[in-house]
Amino acid sequence: xxxxxxxxxxxxxxxxxxxxxxxxxxxxxxxxxxxxxxxxxxxxxxxxxxxxxxxxxxxxxxxxxxxxxxxxxxxxxxxxxxxxxxxxxxxxxxxxxxxxxxxxxxxxxxxxxxxxxxxxxxxxxxxxxxxxxxxxxxxxxxxxxxxxxxxxxxxxxxxxxxxxxxxxxxxxxxxxxxxxxxxxxxxxxxxxxxxxxxxxxxxxxxxxxxxxxxxxxxxxxxxxxxxxxxxxxxxxxxxxxxxxxxxxxxxxxxxxxxxxxxxxxxxxxxxxxxxxxxxxxxxxxxxxxxxxxxxxxxxxxxxxxxxxxxxxxxxxxxxxxxxxxxxxxxxxxxxxxxxxxxxxxxxxxxxxxxxxxxxxxxxxxxxxxxxxxxxxxxxxxxxxxxxxxxxxxxxxxxxxxxxxxxxxxxxxxxxxxxxxxxxxxxxxxxxxxxxxxxxxxxxxxxxxxxxxxxxxxxxxxxxxxxxxxxxxxxxxxxxxxxxxxxxxxxxxxxxxxxxx
Numbered sequence: 001x002x003x004x005x006x007x008x009x010x011x012x013x014x015x016x017x018x019x020x021x022x023x024x025x026x027x028x029x030x031x032x033x034x035x036x037x038x039x040x041x042x043x044x045x046x047x048x049x050x051x052x053x054x055x056x057x058x059x060x061x062x063x064x065x066x067x068x069x070x071x072x073x074x075x076x077x078x079x080x081x082x083x084x085x086x087x088x089x090x091x092x093x094x095x096x097x098x099x100x101x102x103x104x105x106x107x108x109x110x111x112x113x114x115x116x117x118x119x120x121x122x123x124x125x126x127x128x129x130x131x132x133x134x135x136x137x138x139x140x141x142x143x144x145x146x147x148x149x150x151x152x153x154x155x156x157x158x159x160x161x162x163x164x165x166x167x168x169x170x171x172x173x174x175x176x177x178x179x180x181x182x183x184x185x186x187x188x189x190x191x192x193x194x195x196x197x198x199x200x201x202x203x204x205x206x207x208x209x210x211x212x213x214x215x216x217x218x219x220x221x222x223x224x225x226x227x228x229x230x231x232x233x234x235x236x237x238x239x240x241x242x243x244x245x246x247x248x249x250x251x252x253x254x255x256x257x258x259x260x261x262x263x264x265x266x267x268x269x270x271x272x273x274x275x276x277x278x279x280x281x282x283x284x285x286x287x288x289x290x291x292x293x294x295x296x297x298x299x300x301x302x303x304x305x306x307x308x309x310x311x312x313x314x315x316x317x318x319x320x321x322x323x324x325x326x327x328x329x330x331x332x333x334x335x336x337x338x339x340x341x342x343x344x345x346x347x348x349x350x351x352x353x354x355x356x357x358x359x360x361x362x363x364x365x366x367x368x369x370x371x372x373x374x375x376x377x378x379x380x381x382x383x384x385x386x387x388x389x390x391x392x393x394x395x396x397x398x399x400x401x402x403x404x405x406x407x408x409x410x411x412x413x414x415x416x417x418x419x420x421x422x423x424x425x426x427x428x429x430x431x432x433x434x435x436x437x438x439x440x441x442x443x444x445x446x447x448x449x450x451x452x453x454x455x456x457x458x459x460x461x462x463x464x465x466x467x468x469x470x471x472x473x474x475x476x477x478x479x480x481x482x483x484x485x486x487x488x489x490x491x492x493x494x495x496x497x498x499x500x
Contacts, residue, residue, distance in 0.1 A: 003330030005298070007350070010188035012049035013075035013100060014041055015066050017086040017131065020058040026121035028161050030056065033083035033125065036109060036153060040081055043154075043178070047185045056083075063090045067097030077188040077490065078102045079181070080135075080146075082128035088138035091131075095144050101490050102139075102146050103184055106132050107153040107177055114164040122163045147184075147489070151177030180482075186351055187486035193298075193350045194343075194491075195224035200297040202230040203304035203316075205337030211470040214339040215425065222427050223343065223491060228295055232304055232312045238290040239315065242283060250282040250289075254321060257328070258405070259386045273391035273403045281403045284315065285322030292331055299346045300326065303337040320376035321389065321403050327356075328380035334472070335376065340419040340427070344474035345379075347487060348417055353476035354382035356409060358416070361448050363457045367439050370457050372416075372475060373448035376405045382477045384410040384438070390445035404445035411438045414451065415480035418473035422494070429488045429495040430467050431481045432460075449475065454499045463498050 016037035023030040034055060041053040052073040054066045070078060078100050080091070095102055106129050113126055132148060139146045154174035158166040168174045199219070205212050216227040261272045273281075292300065300323070306313030323333035332349050334342035334357050341357065348355025356379040361371035378387055387407030418430040432453065439450035453460040481497050488495035 005330060007189065008192045009048060009050040010077065010185060010192045011073060011075045012044055012051050012185065012188060013054070013070040013073060013078040013098065014044065014051055014081060015054040015057045015070075015078075015094070016081040016083045017091060018056050018058040018084050019086050020062075022084065022124060023058075026124060029084070029121050029124060032159065032161055035159060036083060037081050039153070039155065040079065040105065044079065044181065044185060047182050048189065049185045057090060057094060058086065060090050060093060063093040064097065067094040070094065070100065071098040075100045076191045077184060080104045082106045082132055084124045084127055085130045088131070088134045091135055092138050092142060095139070096142065102144070104132060104135060104146055104148045105181070106148060106150045108151075109153045109155065109162070109166045109168070110164045111152060111168055111171060111173070112164070117163045119163070125162075149177050149180045154178055183483040183486050186483050187490045190347050190350050190487045191490050194346070197223075197225040197298045197346065198228055198296050199225050199339065199342060199346075200228050200230050200291070200295060200300040200302075201337070201339060202235065202300060202302035203232060203337065206303050209336065209471060211420070212336060212338045212340070212472075214421075218421070218425055218427070219339060219343065222493060225343070227339070228297065230291070230295065232306075232315065235287055235291050236311070236315060238294065239284065239287040241290060242286040246286040247282050250285045250322075251278070253325060254278065254282060254285070254389070257325070257380055257386065258321070258389045261388050261390045261406075271391050273389055277391050277403050278389075281318045281321040284318030285325055288319070288322040288326060292326060297331060299332045299342050301334040301337055301339045301342040303335060318403070320405055323377035324380060324387070324405050327377050332379075333377045335374065336472070338470070338472050340421065340470055341472040341474060344417045344419040344429075347484070348474050348476040348480075349379075351476070351480065351483060353415070353478050353480055354379045354409070355417070355474040355476050356382060356447065357472060358447075358449075358475045359472050361446070364439065364450060365457065367437070367450065367452075368456060369437055369439055369450040369452045370460070371441065371448050372451050373408070373446050374472070375446045378405045378407050378447045382409050383407045387447075405447055406443065406445050407447045408441055409436050409449040409475055410477065411436050412477065413479045414449075415476050415478060415484065416473050417476060417484055418469045420468060420470045422468075427493045429484065429493055430464070430469050430473070430498060431484050431495060432464070432498045433479050433481050434499070460499055467496055467498070
């Protein structure tokens with residue numbers, strides 16, 4: 001499903017290091033390093049970044065000018081290209097002025113210099129590692145965190161000025177380095193998207209779930225996201241405005257993306273949805289879409305039980321289908337008022353890896369798997385086949401009846417991202433890479449995915465529960481721990497990786 005909003009490009013600062021004294025001593029070296037820097041700029045642009053390339057930072061004055069340029073460009077991340085030796089006094093001012101996170105790129109143009117032909121000027125084009133220890137020391141003593149990527153530049157050709165082979169694009173040292181660079185660009189995209197991201201909070205949190213109560217100021221302070229507090233009467237107002245054309249379009253959308261259950265389920269509570277239930281889900285889905293557009297929402301967390309038989313109880317009974325459709329269109333929706341998991345889902349969605357609302361369902365000790373899922377909503381983009389809609393005689397632990405989604409995440413590598421909160425009031429990520437299997441699931445109208453971890457279920461749960469997680473988490477497809485760890489770094493959020 002096409003997302004409603006075009007993604008924001010991360011703003012990437014880039015400069016090349018060098019020593020100004022060298023330019024008159026070694027003709028062509030300056031232009032050669034700028035060529036390497038432009039290669040980096042072009043490739044980072046191809047990876048999805050909006051690049052602001054300063055050029056050469058080769059003296060203290062240039063360093064200050066570079067810092068002002070990057071600061072004015074409002075960059076999310078700075079790649080510091082270590083082209084050749086530079087003194088740290090030229091570089092430190094950049095990062096004292098511009099506080100964006102910095103990654104030093106120590107990318108040598110060649111795998112091996114031509115020892116028998118190399119001149120001093122040639123060597124200087126390949127000694128990017130030389131200033132890195134000095135820079136690391138200066139940054140550390142100045143309270144500036146820096147990350148370093150070591151490897152090969154990855155050109156697919158050799159410049160005319162070079163005396164050695166610089167075609168390193170296929171070498172593992174270049175492939176690995178560019179994988180890391182790509183992950184940092186993605187992490188910067190998450191930072192850019194979250195800054196000013198509008199999370200709707202509709203209703204309240206499920207009563208008594210202490211792990212899920214969230215401090216809205218804490219969320220905004222640590223992510224830059226805004227929390228828009230919404231009332232059920234806001235959604236009811238949207239409901240009164242929907243047109244028959246909108247409802248018909250939603251009915252067709254539901255038929256396109258779901259299978260309507262025909263067979264009888266094992267659970268008598270989960271049967272074929274009635275026409276009335278499907279009609280109501282379509283009407284509510286149209287209202288939910290209006291709400292998202294009215295308030296410019298990028299994500300939504302919600303919960304409301306309503307008084308028995310009341311209008312709002314009926315309204316919330318139609319939530320799951322519409323919220324699943326919104327989630328698939330880049331507006332992640334988390335139930336039970338779980339704002340922290342909604343944040344985790346949004347991060348996964350920005351990365352293009354899904355992010356489905358999950359909790360523990362049950363353990364299968366014979367298969368060695370843990371069944372993970374929920375009663376909705378579900379991220380349709382990562383489903384194995386079409387999800388099934390079932391009519392629920394009741395929502396367990398909640399009031400009302402309605403339509404629920406039964407599905408599983410597609411088979412293969414998955415990564416769970418849990419967002420919890422420490423006693424000190426700081427957000428904390430808990431990451432796990434695992435494997436979604438094609439094991440059996442229950443026919444009870446809930447999403448369920450059997451997951452095999454690297455450790456046995458009990459050993460994994462011992463490790464997991466010791467980190468004080470929350471009830472829910474987001475399931476994404478693929479092996480994403482490395483990029484999510486960079487997301488946590490760029491956001492300044494503590495991260496723990498389990499089950500290694």
